[in-house]
Amino acid sequence: MGRPVPQCPIRLGEPCSLCEPxxxxxxxxxxxxxxxxxxxxxxxxxxxxxxxxTV
Ligand code: SF4
Structure with missing residues (x-):
């Protein structure tokens, strides 16, 4: 909470969902x-x- 959600560099446009164990x-x-x-x-x-x- 309050922390920006980092974007996943690979799944473009999606926030990191911590999909990697x-x-x-x-x-x-x-x-x-x-x-x-x-x-x-x-x-x-x-x-x-x-x-x-996008960048
Ligand atoms: S854990 Fe998944 S969503 Fe997060 S940066 Fe890695 S590949 Fe992207």
Missing amino acids: GATGPQDCGLVWLVMTDPELRERLAELRRERG
Whole structure:
């Protein structure tokens, strides 16, 4: 309560729902880590963001 809900960097436009077991937010989400450390996945995510016109 009172804390801003972090957005999920992967599920664009959705708040983090802590869908990853053990994650307390995007900062220690295993899935986010996986995508950000894989150049191809990271590029694909950047593409999706561009298509949506969001940052
Ligand atoms: S736990 Fe990770 S993948 Fe799940 S909503 Fe949060 S940031 Fe996104």
